[in-house]
Amino acid sequence: MPAIVIIGAQWGDEGKGKATDLLGSRIDYVVKFNGGNNAGHTVVIGDQKYALHLLPSGILTDGVTPVIGNGVVIDVEVLFHELEALTARGVDVSKLRISANAHVITHYHRTLDKVTERFLGKKQIGTTGRGIGPTYADKINRVGIRIQDLFDEGILRQKVEAALDQKNHLLVKVYNRRAISADEIVESLLSYTERLRPMVGDTALELHEALEAGKTVLFEGGQATMLDVDHGTYPFVTSSNATAGGASTGSGIGPGRIDRVIGIVKAYTTRVGAGPFPTELFDEWGEFLRSNGFEFGTTTGRPRRTGWYDAPIARYSARINGVTDFVMTKLDVLTGLAEIPVCVAYDVDGVRVDEVPVSQSDFHHAVPIYETFPGWNEDISGAREFSDLPKNAQDYVLAIEAMSGARISAIGVGPGREAIVSRYDLID
Numbered sequence: 486m487p488a489i490v491i492i493g494a495q496w497g498d499e500g501k502g503k504a505t506d507l508l509g510s511r512i513d514y515v516v517k518f519n520g521g522n523n524a525g526h527t528v529v530i531g532d533q534k535y536a537l538h539l540l541p542s543g544i545l546t547d548g549v550t551p552v553i554g555n556g557v558v559i560d561v562e563v564l565f566h567e568l569e570a571l572t573a574r575g576v577d578v579s580k581l582r583i584s585a586n587a588h589v590i591t592h593y594h595r596t597l598d599k600v601t602e603r604f605l606g607k608k609q610i611g612t613t614g615r616g617i618g619p620t621y622a623d624k625i626n627r628v629g630i631r632i633q634d635l636f637d638e639g640i641l642r643q644k645v646e647a648a649l650d651q652k653n654h655l656l657v658k659v660y661n662r663r664a665i666s667a668d669e670i671v672e673s674l675l676s677y678t679e680r681l682r683p684m685v686g687d688t689a690l691e692l693h694e695a696l697e698a699g700k701t702v703l704f705e706g707g708q709a710t711m712l713d714v715d716h717g718t719y720p721f722v723t724s725s726n727a728t729a730g731g732a733s734t735g736s737g738i739g740p741g742r743i744d745r746v747i748g749i750v751k752a753y754t755t756r757v758g759a760g761p762f763p764t765e766l767f768d769e770w771g772e773f774l775r776s777n778g779f780e781f782g783t784t785t786g787r788p789r790r791t792g793w794y795d796a797p798i799a800r801y802s803a804r805i806n807g808v809t810d811f812v813m814t815k816l817d818v819l820t821g822l823a824e825i826p827v828c829v830a831y832d833v834d835g836v837r838v839d840e841v842p843v844s845q846s847d848f849h850h851a852v853p854i855y856e857t858f859p860g861w862n863e864d865i866s867g868a869r870e871f872s873d874l875p876k877n878a879q880d881y882v883l884a885i886e887a888m889s890g891a892r893i894s895a896i897g898v899g900p901g902r903e904a905i906v907s908r909y910d911l912i913d
Contacts, residue, residue, distance in 0.1 A: 517541040520708055559632065592673065594616030756789065
């Protein structure tokens, strides 16, 4: 049975939960392998809307075991707040599994994230201020705290004191903030230990055994390709590997086990935070996409930057991730447009460039070259077969497919989890 990776193929917020929902009861495990509570999924079930930040979206599907892998950074307070909110709404969260090797976001990580971003002034990256970057930095610097450390008070205190020896100098002498007490950090983290204990284990082994037993495992990436720390628009990126390769390192499953990579693209493009965005719109059409698509961050509430579909970015994502299938979301948002531009290449200093420039400076100055397609006015929210779509909508999808590097296997036509047109099976 397959191991399937779902990744965002643009700058995030593409609607990855839609693909997870499409696979539904055919999935046994859903694994979050990177990021933290700096990104979110919005899932609509009937008339209920769920905003998930740290938890895998599979936690809303009966029979699925949700897993938070070792590549995730965990704010334990946020974790339990989210679990309690779901429990209050009748969602069974008892099957959640958490890697003992996942790193922990502490109060000092959140504080450093906010003060360093503020210190950058006009050069801000656009972080969410939730401590994600500083936690990954500590992980790489080998001074991080892992979930397993919460079960050994002596080790936990030793690690927190060592981390604060350095960080308090920075907070007090550079940022003019108060020093943080190791006691308050240790006490806060230990307060969650007993609740955490039943959820924590060797999830890499558990996932290996699940695959060996013929279970289907879905790896769900946070953020997206263009925010990947290695392959995104650096430095305006997240602090982890949001591409398909991150599924292996962030879960402990070898890359040879992965059978399919599903890239999620919107029928247009959005971005949150600073950084280059060639097709960004600053006119009424940008506002049309923002208001019709309700483009506001699930986690932050920030208005998203909006723009037309960028085919070179889709091709780049297909190549970097080894995408086998695309799922296009929010096609319905384009309803009512007389014409729909699509970026097919860039003009960089008078030279046509068909692929994403390797130079960040070139990409920043890239001017989109558009091809325009006729729009449609018909309501497509009830479509369930490709033939149900208006001819112009079909033509738009087929044109996007031809220039994006992989087949479009499913199309989202509304916010509900059932509002999707399936063209090809995502598992078989």
